[in-house]
Amino acid sequence: MNPGVYAVVLIPLISAPLLALVPGYRVTAAGNVIVCFATFLAGLSLLILPRVVGDFVIVDDLNIFFIILNTFVGFTTSTFSASYIGHEIETGKLTPLFVRFYHAMFQGMMGAMNLALIANNIGLLWVGLELATLITVVMVGIYRTPSALEAAWKYFILGSVGISLAFFGTILIYLAGQGALGEGLPAMTWSRLLAAAPQLDVALLDLAFVFLLVGFGTKVGLAPLHAWLPDAHAEGPTPISAVLSGLLLNVALFALLRYKMLLAAQPLAVKPGQIMIVMGLISLIFAAFMLYQRRDIKRLFAYSSIEHMGLITFAFGLGGPIANFAGLLHMVMHSLTKSAIFFAVGHVAQAKGSQRLADIRGLSVTHPSLAIALGAGVIAICGLPPFGVFTSEFLMLTTTFARAPWLAVLPAFGLLVAFGALILRLQDILFGAPSEPSHKVEASSIPMVLHLALVLLAGLYLPPLLVAWFQRAAELLG
Amino acid sequence: MNHGYDVSHLLAGLMVVASFALLYQDRITAVLNTFAAQAVLLALAVAWQAWTQDRPNLFITAALALGLKGIIVPVALRRMVFQLGIHRDVEQVVNAGVALMIGLGLTTLSLLLVLKVTKAAPSFTREGLALALAIILLGFLMMITRRNAVTQIVGFMSIENGLILAATGARGMPFVVEVSVAFSVLIALFVFAVFVFRIRERFDTVDLEALDQVRGDRR
Numbered sequence: 001m002n003p004g005v006y007a008v009v010l011i012p013l014i015s016a017p018l019l020a021l022v023p024g025y026r027v028t029a030a031g032n033v034i035v036c037f038a039t040f041l042a043g044l045s046l047l048i049l050p051r052v053v054g055d056f057v058i059v060d061d062l063n064i065f066f067i068i069l070n071t072f073v074g075f076t077t078s079t080f081s082a083s084y085i086g087h088e089i090e091t092g093k094l095t096p097l098f099v100r101f102y103h104a105m106f107q108g109m110m111g112a113m114n115l116a117l118i119a120n121n122i123g124l125l126w127v128g129l130e131l132a133t134l135i136t137v138v139m140v141g142i143y144r145t146p147s148a149l150e151a152a153w154k155y156f157i158l159g160s161v162g163i164s165l166a167f168f169g170t171i172l173i174y175l176a177g178q179g180a181l182g183e184g185l186p187a188m189t190w191s192r193l194l195a196a197a198p199q200l201d202v203a204l205l206d207l208a209f210v211f212l213l214v215g216f217g218t219k220v221g222l223a224p225l226h227a228w229l230p231d232a233h234a235e236g237p238t239p240i241s242a243v244l245s246g247l248l249l250n251v252a253l254f255a256l257l258r259y260k261m262l263l264a265a266q267p268l269a270v271k272p273g274q275i276m277i278v279m280g281l282i283s284l285i286f287a288a289f290m291l292y293q294r295r296d297i298k299r300l301f302a303y304s305s306i307e308h309m310g311l312i313t314f315a316f317g318l319g320g321p322i323a324n325f326a327g328l329l330h331m332v333m334h335s336l337t338k339s340a341i342f343f344a345v346g347h348v349a350q351a352k353g354s355q356r357l358a359d360i361r362g363l364s365v366t367h368p369s370l371a372i373a374l375g376a377g378v379i380a381i382c383g384l385p386p387f388g389v390f391t392s393e394f395l396m397l398t399t400t401f402a403r404a405p406w407l408a409v410l411p412a413f414g415l416l417v418a419f420g421a422l423i424l425r426l427q428d429i430l431f432g433a434p435s436e437p438s439h440k441v442e443a444s445s446i447p448m449v450l451h452l453a454l455v456l457l458a459g460l461y462l463p464p465l466l467v468a469w470f471q472r473a474a475e476l477l478g
Numbered sequence: 479m480n481h482g483y484d485v486s487h488l489l490a491g492l493m494v495v496a497s498f499a500l501l502y503q504d505r506i507t508a509v510l511n512t513f514a515a516q517a518v519l520l521a522l523a524v525a526w527q528a529w530t531q532d533r534p535n536l537f538i539t540a541a542l543a544l545g546l547k548g549i550i551v552p553v554a555l556r557r558m559v560f561q562l563g564i565h566r567d568v569e570q571v572v573n574a575g576v577a578l579m580i581g582l583g584l585t586t587l588s589l590l591l592v593l594k595v596t597k598a599a600p601s602f603t604r605e606g607l608a609l610a611l612a613i614i615l616l617g618f619l620m621m622i623t624r625r626n627a628v629t630q631i632v633g634f635m636s637i638e639n640g641l642i643l644a645a646t647g648a649r650g651m652p653f654v655v656e657v658s659v660a661f662s663v664l665i666a667l668f669v670f671a672v673f674v675f676r677i678r679e680r681f682d683t684v685d686l687e688a689l690d691q692v693r694g695d696r697r
Binding site: 123153157160161164167168171174175178179182183184185187188201203204206207 | 591592594595596597598603607611614617618621627630634637638641644645648649650651652
């Protein structure tokens with residue numbers, strides 16, 4: 001019996017209705033931080049507590065660090081959100097009533113994501129991911145402006161397409177396992193499916209993966225099903241953009257990885273690598289070019305998320321120990337860096353009172369420390385040394401060069417195009433003639449600095465313990 | 479003769495017919511009626527599965543399909559449509575003939591695909607699955623060809639009908655999943671309702687064209 005496994009799901013889900021009941025946004029904001037911290041501790045406890053493989057939950061090398069990352073970023077985002085939301089109430093964008101629901105939904109979303117990560121039952125995995133998606137739909141629309149509603153509606157429609165396709169894929173996986181494992185629960189238990197992988201029905205498994213790839217791929221934001229992503233990031237509250245980019249995309253990709261492991265364990269099944277390489281590269285290059293036309297700062301970084309998710313999908317599609325290692329590392333680095341950037345963007349939007357790139361100029365004059373943080377974040381996400389993103393991108397490109405030299409040209413090209421766009425925009429934001437108005441920034445900058453420090457640290461020195469751990473997970477992925 | 483086999487195919491086939499009817503109905507009230515009929519057929523199909531597979535807990539899913547999607551939701555949407563005064567509206571984005579032809583193509587595709595892939599599975603399962611996939615694809619087609627928020631909701635729910643048909647047709651699929659499906663449908667409806675209300679509040683219309691005006695980057 002491992003209490004930590006249940007704690008990471010139950011702490012957020014039980015506290016969600018409680019937070020909705022408490023009046024006063026300061027109290028609920030503080031409560032939100034405390035609950036997130038408790039969940040983070042529960043996540044850390046998984047490291048020392050014994051591993052679990054049950055009918056419904058599992059703790060293995062693959063999901064353990066996703067859970068810790070998830071709870072950690074959830075915790076830092078809640079501290080950022082606590083100071084950010086106060087400003088939103090003062091400017092009248094949100095009413096106290098909505099803030100109560102906001103905190104309840106924040107916890108609901110965290111609990112649902114942890115459920116998806118910890119699930120050993122493929123039905124439960126689906127439920128967790130869909131619950132998290134539906135809650136974020138409401139949160140994206142929380143400002144209730146026409147553009148926020150349109151973004152939420154688009155997210156909802158495309159999200160439900162993904163929901164349905166992924167569920168159909170889940171049914172097909174069950175049918176594929178039925179012959180070997182019999183009717184009932186065993187054929188929906190992921191670890192048993194994996195153990196019996198060589199006996200699974202090959203044709204059904206192949207068909208299922210196509211549905212799962214498109215269904216969960218919608219959530220990952222892979223082109224051409226990415227249309228919801230920039231809108232949802234731009235119109236929702238900034239803490240939600242940070243959680244969307246940093247966590248929800250990762251969880252969706254994690255679900256896809258679970259199924260990829262099943263296919264990898266059945267030697268006769270189709271090799272999922274090629275489809276993932278193609279989808280990843282299309283997303284990467286498409287998003288890189290789209291970066292040039294952005295007028296909205298949150299949309300800019302949302303497209304950058306599509307780009308990086310494409311790159312990660314490409315790496316996992318390539319497969320092999322080094323590419324998988326780089327993919328996992330990149331997921332962590334992107335999650336930390338992109339949420340730090342969104343924290344910075346939240347500060348910038350409050351400082352300038354606008355998200356339009358045209359209104360955000362000369363930050364280095366008016367807000368020097370913020371300019372340094374945003375600059376560091378953008379340099380990190382561009383993949384320049386000494387940040388950790390450089391390590392993972394370098395590993396990806398070198399292993400591609402070693403194995404398929406011509407293929408490496410495409411991701412390298414995409415990354416260069418994206419690099420150009422981001423540096424171009426960064427220059428305007430930091431060094432243009434200072435734009436008016438310019439307010440004092442009230443939100444806490446600790447989470448942002450913490451994330452960037454971790455990314456920098458990972459770029460300079462990866463602890464051997466962490467490396468060994470990533471290697472084991474990379475081997476599992478085949 | 480295997481009656482269990484025949485009846486489930488008859489019901490699933492009728493659901494596909496209802497999906498086709500949903501494609502060409504141009505009045506919102508007619509769409510709602512057709513959808514209610516499809517939900518009742520789903521309830522019957524699920525109840526039949528519960529009986530033949532001897533899984534009494536599936537009756538709960540059948541009752542949910544009948545009560546929620548066959549009665550409550552259509553009645554609620556109907557009231558909303560009358561309140562908004564759009565019950566006489568005619569909407570036709572794509573020519574009905576074209577939509578039906580595409581629908582025919584999708585049905586053929588799903589039959590060919592599923593029957594080819596599931597050769598090893600029992601024929602009872604595979605044919606049910608093929609029809610369910612056809613319903614799902616026709617639901618997508620309906621969502622694409624409709625412009626109105628209410629008819630898009632109906633399209634989404636008809637996709638859910640197909641999913642539940644597929645899930646109950648898969649023998650012995652654990653009950654956990656049925657509960658979760660029903661649960662997520664509830665949440666989905668809740669979210670949809672919130673949206674429809676908010677959209678009306680903002681635009682005095684549920685026509686999605688009004689939303690399209692604010693698309694893309696704000697200038």
